[in-house]
Amino acid sequence: MTDVVINPVRTRVGSSHWNGGAPVAKSLGRHGARPLHNTTNGRFLCGSRGFLATWVARRFSGGGHEWTVDSCPPRLKPWATRSLGPFGCSQRPRWALAVLLLVVFVGACGEETAQPEIVLRVANWSGAQVESSFVKLERTFREEFEAAHPGVSVRIEQIPGHGQYAPKLLMMHVAGSMPDVIQLDASSGAVFIDNGVLRDMVPFIEADAGFELDDYFENVIDIARRGDALYTIPLDFTPMMMYYNKKLFDEAGVAYPRPGWSWDDFLETAKKLTVFPEGARGPTQYGMYFENVMPFWVLWLWTNGGDVLDPTGKRAGGYFDGPKSIEAVQFLVDLMTKYRVVPHPRESAAAGVDLFRSGQAAMDVKGHWMMIDYQADGIDFGVVALPTNGVERATVVYYSGLSITTKARHPQLAWEYIKFMTSADVQVRRVASGLAISGNKAAAAHFAGTPVEDAFLAEVPYARPPWGAVVERYPFIEELGREMMEDILYSGGALSVEDALRQTTKLIDAALAEQ
């Protein structure tokens, strides 16, 4: 009954026509089931009642598409040929309405594509922090990939905020709606790698003659290894480094720090850079800024030969409460309370005010990404390796990479996408903003030659993976560490560092034991 073409009308459902008399609506409304045919992209919209088709047309009216009221080609017309009798039955309009509402609700209104497209879904966290030019760049990459793979459309799903990123992806995995490719932060990678959320990439690498794993930094690659399996190809990474404000150093007449400096050197430097006016309640300028974020301060344990967990990552006893860790935390606390060269959290302003960026602290331990902000602030900065206390240089490498999910619908295409995104050509443009060091050696080498970049690259061999890449509950342990530091600093000396570390070690071991 719906095959007969009654008054085929060629109408442009652009905004100008649509807002006026709506000729489509008129023709549709009178003659019942009239599918809309979009002659611009070849899609058929096989609606049932006139207003449904109209509603669909309205949804797509923004793009300036050409539409004709036409009959569906037979293969695209499941409703008209099968059990859709109730739609035409004028004596049972209520049924028609109910079913219609259901159809609209479910969103199954036959939007048929003449040429099926493959949609590759890619999840990342929003690039909002890095201004919109970065987002624009990402769009360029997507378009280049689509141009090289006809019939493929890449859908980037931005999930803002590190706090919600992993939870949302894990829920998508459980619910079976996981994207094909996900960007991962190494410091929360363990829960993904160890629970079958990601695919082993080795088979893809071995089958691909155009891909060489040697093109990437080895100790960055190794973070996502489990035995022979490899779960992530790095996009970019950063060791944590000591930034220093050259202007403040020059004003104080202090020489810039050099790699290989010790904690004692650091303390002397920090003292010289602290300005504590006579009679003031606190310093007006500090030697170093400190934020109670464990990923930032765990490095002080490492540069003293201490650690949070034993090498297998199974327990904290003997490590987090070991003498080297106690000494390291004591040193940090002393910097704030005894020497007063680092602001106590009480003294540093609440979230959002960074004393290094405001020129009130001369040093800060941060990663490559902060460079973008420092440059924007006009800070003349240098970077240097972290000071150590009688052990070899050590730092952490925080990185992000791309993984293929086990529930990916297009794994091979996902691999192609990852290969493209981590290629030197794309990487050179991607990290040009100063975001991080490219995981691709060729792209990283492209930016070498400046003192700052060379200082970063020189630290790569000393960089260790973060515990979060190996231990699933490490984000929780980091929360315990942050709370512990708060307990110590706000107890006013009542809680000794040793006792605090012993208590927290018990909590960490309890959390690890029940895993």
Place this chain on the structure above:
Amino acid sequence: MMKDTREHNWRGYLFVAPATVYLALFAFLPMVLAGYMSLHRWHLLKDEHPFIGLGNYAKMFADPFFRNAIYNTFVYVVFSVPLGVVAALAVAMLVARPLRGVGVFRTLFFIPAVSSQVALSMVWIWILLPEVGLINGAMKWLGLDGSTNFLAEPGWAMAALVAMSLWIGLGPRMIIFLAGIQSIPEQLYEAAALDGCTGWQRFRHVTLPLLAPTTLFVVVTTTIAAFQLFTPVYVMTRGGPRRTTDVVLYHIYKEAWQKFDVGMASAMSYVLLAMILVVALVQFRIMRRGLSEAGAAA
């Protein structure tokens, strides 16, 4: 006749169907599932879920940090609910007057209710900043000490969250009170005026008793919302300083998303539900007695 009634019923079910399906799918079913999960050791991503009976419940009450979170939650409820209700009533009395431009004020007071809690939290972080924040800035301008970092002081952080809650929750409570106030017949006030009642006496003996049902509703809904405090804690304090703002819902979040122990998180959710139910029932009981006494007096 019979047929008509049946048809009415049939249509009635159709009308309530969307809400019923929605509630069943997105409220009742998850509640039942959470109850089931709370009796198991249930890792979000692992396949084995061994049954452990009330093990999760036993463990959480043995955990001093969870007991601390319950304590903090009650502290927040005890302060934010009465203050919030009184503030809303006071503002409702003010904007109930037929003044010119009063609509503007009603709108202004309601704006926080339609804003994102995350955005409001960011605004409050700024308000509470030391030295440069609104409060500390004003105190410095008055010649007082303006260096208190409210969100980093164990003694202040919870107070700051309570203060913020008064403002965020003000709009909806005010609107409900406003509706209650405006439904009080004018004759009662005229009679009271003839009896020589002062403004305060009119409020005390006419407005307040007649607002009792409204007050009950506002108190109960405010209490439920207060027990579910989460967003400002997550954005502003992360449970700190020294766990003074670690509340039950934030604890549940940490169990589920830092430890991936959704069994424990479900069990804690049930404990929170029980807390809310008990407190709400007590409130109903107390205030219903108050209602009947008011009725007897009138």
